Amino acid sequence: MLVFAASRLLRAGLTILFVMTFAFVVLRLSGDPALLIMSVDAPPEAIKAFRHAWGLDQPIWDQYVSYIGHAMVGDFGKSMRDGRSAIQLVLERVPATLAITLPALALKLGIGIPAGIYAALHRNSFADRLTMAVSVAGFTMPSFVLALLLVLVFSVNLGWLPASGADSATNAILPIVTLGAAGAAIMARFTRSAMLEVLGQPYIRAASAKGVAWHRVILRHALPNAAIPTVTIIGFMIGSVVAGAVVVESVFAWPGIGRLLVSAVANRDLAVVQALLMVIAASMVMANFTVDMAYGWLDPRVRRTMVRS
Amino acid sequence: MIDPLVEIAGLTVDFEKDGHASRVVAGIDLAVAPGEALGIVGESGSGKSVTWLAALGLLPTQARVGGSVRIAGQELIGAPMRTLENVRGRRIAMIFQDPSSCLNPVHRIGWQLVEALKLHRGLDGNAANAEALRLLDQVGIADARRRLEDYPHQLSGGLNQRVMIAMALAGQPDLLIADEPTTALDATIQAQILALLGRIRRDTGMALVLISHDLGVVAENVDRVAVMYAGRLVEEALGQDLFEAPRHPYTQGLLAALPALTGPRRRLAAIPGTVPEPGKVPAGCAFAPRCPLAEPRCLHEPPPVQPVGFLHRATCHLQVEAGFSAWALPRAAE
């Protein structure tokens, strides 16, 4: 088991390194930060000085090695806009993002999973068809459309909730609902199909034949098996807890990671973008790692055992 | 005559699909005496498994079950779920064809055994574990203590079937229904499992319903045999009588189609045509289109159940004599 975990961790580290390298290369290929930050008609000496100050006149390979070297000790560079530590800027914004993505996650799981289970247990009933129809609407609607619709209804027409900003707790409600809706829809659909798959298996009928009451068959026999494929999706959702709110934060002017990412990319604020991407990659990778470990706990067939004769 | 343990009367099962109902079981009358071993023989589409799944209420909701199944007087068809759950495992237990997929892959063997013991015998903790060990021992599993901690995927098919049998015995049932219990297993393992079932029957006095498409499996392990075709019971007799002197053309055809392991090689009699699909069974006798002895009335009138010997009944218009095989006729040559 230890070897398994170690190999997964190694893989995780390599993924993060890959993401950082990719970001590094693409950012430098896509435009000159100096020209963006200083306006186009700044004098050439100023631009040259800027470039030199930020080490942008060095060969690419030297820049890269220097960057990675510093990253290893936790120095991710400084923001080109205000000179503050890039990683500091990023981590400051994380709590704001979590304040909406974590409740949204609770919503996704708390509504999506029970809805999916119910739909599976009452297959082809009206409730099932309704749930699935709502679910399709939920994940096909783009989040900004949903956001604007909600704002229209609850802010403009009803006046119950504020449309943007982050002043009080009520500001968070609309962003959370917007974020949660699509995820709950996907979760419902997925849970339903995982449950249906499991309910069709011979061991479910065998458990009933044993005399086990139906509610216990669902709870102790079906659900633990249905959890196995569902965990993949949940892992993905946990991974996007840090990064998944870019559009929503922009629409609701919520001061989180997503908004920072949008502005940093627009400004070619290299160090901040790279730091952001690293944090996002790390959270995704950790979530995947947790899912891999969870598989081993949930599904005994995956664990490293030799086949006994 | 002793009262039967299980009595099936006029059992019908229809499956609904897109508004059409197709009849999969069309009126079965059958009885199982306490402690008796009854074999059910049939090919695909005969309804042999569906009959018993219907009796225990294990069919999906699209199935409509009619008729009556009584265990020691208690009616099972249409009974509330509580009643059925009390009967399942405790009075009637069932084991199935592919044992490795009938065990829950995420729970240990011990957990699954103890679940049955808790449910039916109210045992818990150490008492349950001790009984689980005893059951595994009874079904001939060596190293039982380790096996309790194993998961189903770690055991072979033969071992898993023994575990299934142990779980079935946990409730101390009066009747065990074994639905093709050895079809998915190798020949030598099959022999072990069938021998085990025989031994358990002798030790506990439990009744057994053995369902199989393999005539040999049925012949060697039961007292009485019932033959099913297209959802109907076509012949019923004591084992010896059925195999020595079958009286229904279908049974005769099945036996004539069996190659012999020893003795002279002879051309197999092949029943022409195929089993009709559930919705397309002809009126009259279901076997008539394939029967070499069919007369015009066989196609239109449902055949009566006729006694043809001691505890021997055949559902046929004709009185086929003992020793005469419909398949010896030139017309029957394929």
Added chain:
Amino acid sequence: MTDLLEANELTRHYQVRSGRGPFAGKATLRAVDGVSLRIERGRTLGLVGESGCGKSTTGKLVLGLIEPTAGTVRYAGAGMPPINTAAWRTLRRHLQMVYQDPLGALDRRLPIGVQIMEPLAIHGTATPDERGERARTIMDAVGLQAHHFDRYPHELSGGQRQRVVLARALITEPDLLVCDEPISALDVSIQAQVVNLLLDLQDRLGVAYLFISHDLKVVRQVCHDVAVMYLGRIVEQGDAGHLFAEPAHPYTRALVSAIPVPVSKGSPRRERLLLSGDPPSPIDIPLGCAFHTRCPFSTAQCRAETPVLRPHGDGRLVACHRVDEPALRTAA
């Protein structure tokens, strides 16, 4: 009579991982471990054994569908060309295979008539006009009717589909047909139809069969000779009728005794030889005689020394150290 096909010390090993994860140990799965056999023109050799004995792999090796790790296959006196060379592809005309699942072996989207004609198109052995004619002839020979030509596989029954597979295999008039569990998926009454058909086709076309099956009764009906396999090796070989009537190797005896048959009161009592335990895995074949772990007669010699196939009586070959001891005949 010259041998149509001769296989010598065929071996096929697979390298597998014995656990999971990137650091699992390596192990060798010995699927086929030194199998030699001969198939004569127009005759049938049966290959029986339980799951994991290597009979399907042997069938594929014999046809040249997989490369052996060691050993040779000679067809009509010449060695088997390597897979997917032009010579190998030409040889497919003479060597065909029939599988257990007829629906899986047929293309769902093509009418069966087209699929039956396809081998002729591939080998270019008939003009386009002739192909339809030959297809109908072979369909008639296997018991399909002319109107089936335009049907799709899912519109036919299991027995009919297997006939289609046979027709397709036989249309190029092959010398050898390897049948790998061709009737296991069919009902008993349909099995009899297909068995009769196979025997008729052999009479009419002179095709040889390698008949692989776990069903001893059918093998006895169809085969002239039979070889019994256990964990990748042949343990006994001989005339089918005699072998099943008087099996010599303890494994064969156990197999024969395990086959349930409807016996009548008058028949002689059959031997009952129950094996204990499960067969070992082909990754972990016991040293010495592979069967010694389950054999009721095993001795120290059996544990140490691997027996070879030796003549035992009339045309019989048996790989057992103790087969000649008369005391073992009645012990059970």
